[in-house]
Amino acid sequence: MIPITRLALGDAEAEAAAAVVRSGWLMNGPQTEKFEKLVAEYVGAKHAIAVSSATTGLHLALLGAGVKAGDEVICPSFSFIATANSIRYIGAVPVFVDIDPRTYNIDVAQIEAAVTERTTAIMPVSQIGLPADLMPITDIAARHGLKVVEDAAPSLGSAIDGRRVGSISDFTVFSFDARKILTTGEGGMITTDDPEAATRMRLLRAHAASVSTADRDRANKIVLETYPEVGFNYKITDIQGAIGVVQMGKIxxxxxxxxxxxxxxxxxxxxxxxxxxxxxxxxxxxxxxxxxxxxxxxxxxxxxxxxxxxxxxxxxxxxxxxxxxxxxxxxxxxxxxxxxxxxxxxxxxxxxxxxxxxxxxxxxxxxxxxx
Ligand SMILES: Cc1ncc(COP(=O)(O)O)c(C=O)c1O
Structure with missing residues (x-):
C-alpha cells in the first residue's frame, strides 16, 4: 500500500528526543524555546508560541486577537473541521465564505459582503500548502478594523512574493501533526508581531499562571503563583521541541x-x-x-x-x-x-x-x- 504520508524522521530526531529524556527535564523548556526561535526567524515574525496542536493554537490566537463570544469570524468551509471548531470554542460564530475553485482558498471577492457589525476577525486558511490571497485580505481587515487569524496548519514554508506565511497575517497558526510539512507527532505554533498578544497567549497556554513552573523551579525559594483568569494546558513537551529543532534544520x-x-x-x-x-x-x-x-x-x-x-x-x-x-x-x-x-x-x-x-x-x- 502506498500511504497518504510516510514519516521522514531519522536518527537525528531520535537522538534529540533521547537526549531530552536523559536530561531529566521533559516538559516545555529549553528545546521548545529553541524551536520557537527557529520558527520565528524562519517565517520572519517577532514572536512564536509553541502549542499542543494547530487546533489549540487557533483557539489561543483568536483569544489573542480579542475575539469574544457572539462575535462573527469569516472563514472558508472547505477545510479541516478544526478551523471552524476553534471559533466555536470561544462561542463565536463561523461565517462561511466560498472558495476560489482554482486555489481552494477563500474567495477574496466574497469576503466583504460577509462583514457585519458583529465581525471581529477573518480566518483565511492557507490550504494544503498554498497561501491564501493574504494581501487583499489584510486590506479588507484594515478597512473594517478586523484581525486576521490565519489557519496555515498545512503551509509552513509557503510564501507570497518571497514573504513567508507566518509574517503576513496578525496571527498565523501552523500544525506539526504527522501529515504536515514538519512533524513533532502532535504540535503547533502561533506566530505574531504583537508583543502584548504574544505574552497573553503564552500565559493562557499554561493555565494563565502568573509564574511558570520552570521559573518557580529555578527560583530556589517559595514562589506562590496566582491565576488571574481561566487558562488552558496547551503546552508541548521538550521531546517535541527537540524533534522540531531537528526538523527545522531540514525545512x-x-x-x-x-x-x-x-x-x-x-x-x-x-x-x-x-x-x-x-x-x-x-x-x-x-x-x-x-x-x-x-x-x-x-x-x-x-x-x-x-x-x-x-x-x-x-x-x-x-x-x-x-x-x-x-x-x-x-x-x-x-x-x-x-x-x-x-x-x-x-x-x-x-x-x-x-x-x-x-x-x-x-x-x-x-x-x-x-x-
Ligand atoms: C487546515 C487545517 N487546520 C487545522 C488543522 C488542525 O491541526 P492539528 O491537528 O495540529 O490540530 C489541520 C490538520 O489537519 C488542517 O489541515
Whole structure:
C-alpha cells in the first residue's frame, strides 16, 4: 500500500528526543524555546508560541486577537473541521465564505459582503500548502478594523512574493501533526508581531499562571503563583521541541523535495483533461503539503477512492465543514457552490518526502485506471 504520508524522521530526531529524556527535564523548556526561535526567524515574525496542536493554537490566537463570544469570524468551509471548531470554542460564530475553485482558498471577492457589525476577525486558511490571497485580505481587515487569524496548519514554508506565511497575517497558526510539512507527532505554533498578544497567549497556554513552573523551579525559594483568569494546558513537551529543532534544520530540503514531487506529478498528468492539477498563482510558493487533483469524470469521488485503495493507493478528500452534523445548529446552510464542488470532485494523492519515483508512477497509473 502506498500511504497518504510516510514519516521522514531519522536518527537525528531520535537522538534529540533521547537526549531530552536523559536530561531529566521533559516538559516545555529549553528545546521548545529553541524551536520557537527557529520558527520565528524562519517565517520572519517577532514572536512564536509553541502549542499542543494547530487546533489549540487557533483557539489561543483568536483569544489573542480579542475575539469574544457572539462575535462573527469569516472563514472558508472547505477545510479541516478544526478551523471552524476553534471559533466555536470561544462561542463565536463561523461565517462561511466560498472558495476560489482554482486555489481552494477563500474567495477574496466574497469576503466583504460577509462583514457585519458583529465581525471581529477573518480566518483565511492557507490550504494544503498554498497561501491564501493574504494581501487583499489584510486590506479588507484594515478597512473594517478586523484581525486576521490565519489557519496555515498545512503551509509552513509557503510564501507570497518571497514573504513567508507566518509574517503576513496578525496571527498565523501552523500544525506539526504527522501529515504536515514538519512533524513533532502532535504540535503547533502561533506566530505574531504583537508583543502584548504574544505574552497573553503564552500565559493562557499554561493555565494563565502568573509564574511558570520552570521559573518557580529555578527560583530556589517559595514562589506562590496566582491565576488571574481561566487558562488552558496547551503546552508541548521538550521531546517535541527537540524533534522540531531537528526538523527545522531540514525545512529547505523538505520544501524543495515536495515541490519536485509536485512538478513530477504535473508532468505525469500532462495532457489528461480528466485530471486538473493544482494551481500556483504567480508570485506564490506552494509547499504541497497535499497534492490535490480535481477529477473531471463520471465516476464519483468515493468510487475513485475505493478503486485506488483496491489498487494499493491511499487517498483523502477535503470536506465542507458547514455540511457536517456538528454544524447543523448554525441554521440554514449557506450557498457555497465552489466549496461543494471541490468537496465532491477533488482528491488528495500520496505526497511526502520519501515517495519514490516508482511509487509515484504507481499512484498515477492507479488514478488513471480508476477513472
Ligand atoms: C487546515 C487545517 N487546520 C487545522 C488543522 C488542525 O491541526 P492539528 O491537528 O495540529 O490540530 C489541520 C490538520 O489537519 C488542517 O489541515
Amino acid at each position: 529547505a530540503e523538505i520544501v524543495a523535495e515536495r515541490r519536485r514531487l509536485a512538478a513530477r506529478y504535473a508532468q505525469l498528468f500532462a495532457g489528461d483533461d480528466r485530471i486538473e492539477i493544482p494551481f500556483e498563482p504567480v508570485g506564490f510558493q506552494h509547499v504541497y503539503q497535499s497534492y490535490a487533483v480535481r477529477l473531471h469524470t463520471e465516476r464519483t469521488q468515493e468510487d475513485v477512492m475505493h478503486a485506488m485503495m483496491d489498487l494499493g493507493v491511499a487517498t483523502r478528500r477535503i470536506f465542507a465543514i458547514h455540511d457536517q452534523p456538528a454544524f447543523a445548529d448554525l441554521g440554514e446552510a449557506p450557498e457555497l457552490p465552489e466549496t461543494m464542488s471541490a468537496a465532491k470532485h477533488a482528491i488528495l494523492l500520496p505526497m511526502f518526502v520519501g515517495l519514490t519515483d516508482s511509487e509515484q508512477d504507481d499512484v498515477v497509473a492507479a488514478l488513471i485506471k480508476s477513472l
